[in-house]
Amino acid sequence: MIESMPIRPAATVVLLRDGADGLEVWLQQRATTLAFAAGMFAFPGGQVDDDEDASTVTHDVSADASVWGDRDFDVVRGHLAAAVRETWEESGVRLAADSLVPWGRWVTPPGDTRRFDARFYLARCPAGASPEPLTGEVASGQWFVLRAAVDAFAAGALPMWPPTISTLTSLTMFDDVASALAAAPTHIEAVTE
Numbered sequence: 608m609i610e611s612m613p614i615r616p617a618a619t620v621v622l623l624r625d626g627a628d629g630l631e632v633w634l635q636q637r638a639t640t641l642a643f644a645a646g647m648f649a650f651p652g653g654q655v656d657d658d659e660d661a662s663t664v665t666h667d668v669s670a671d672a673s674v675w676g677d678r679d680f681d682v683v684r685g686h687l688a689a690a691v692r693e694t695w696e697e698s699g700v701r702l703a704a705d706s707l708v709p710w711g712r713w714v715t716p717p718g719d720t721r722r723f724d725a726r727f728y729l730a731r732c733p734a735g736a737s738p739e740p741l742t743g744e745v746a747s748g749q750w751f752v753l754r755a756a757v758d759a760f761a762a763g764a765l766p767m768w769p770p771t772i773s774t775l776t777s778l779t780m781f782d783d784v785a786s787a788l789a790a791a792p793t794h795i796e797a798v799t800e
Contacts (some may be wrong), residue, residue: 614714616682617725618690619652621710621774622700623784624732628752630781634765635697635748647754647766649699650774651738652725657687664688666705674709674795675726686726694730697745698738702730708788711777712797714768721783724797727774731784754771754779769800 622633634648637752668683677683693699707728707729715722733737740748750773751759757779759765760772767775 611744612722614722614724616655616686616689617653617723618655618686618693619650619725619727620690620694620702620707621650621727621730621778622694622698622732622738622785623728623753623778624750625783626750626752628755630753630778630787631750632699632753632756632775632778633668633700633732633748633755634751634771635740637744637746647768647771648770649725649771651694651700652690653693653697653744655685656695659685659688659692661685661688663691664704670707674791676794677798678709687728688727690726694745696750696768697741698742700732700736700738701764702733706730709789710772710791711774712795714797714799716799725770727770729778729791731788736776744771751777770798773798 624631659735664684664687668680672680672683683715688705690707691702691704694702707730710729711727714724753775757767757775778787
């Protein structure tokens, strides 16, 4: 029964950089052969593995736990590790876990064939890093001026799921990466939509 589908933990990273025309975001188009969000533009990310190697998360995660409302620091470390791993696997960008800034949380609504509880993080793309699509899950990828991506979605030219476009829209008020990172929320509630 679809209503009883398990909700899988997931993590995704909004890679940002400063561009000549304003804040830029890395978006990947998911392969059209995928069972979930096929052909949609999204951020690097994916499921938190049951055996996620959180040994790379060496910083104190108590502040992150507070933002998410978690008491289990291992859950927080697992999400951070998955975010770092998925970004590396999908785009070739290596991030430090302590560079990830909590931004939002989305839960796939009941009725979908796959359900995720995804934590969204912001991260500045490291200097010299050049993301590129690296797996069969990703058909293409490119940097977009953030406001142009939102306009392209509104014009029907850039298909996105509600969590992606909502996250982009929430970032349109910022002119650069520093101001977006500095505006990170101190508490995040899950949105189911």
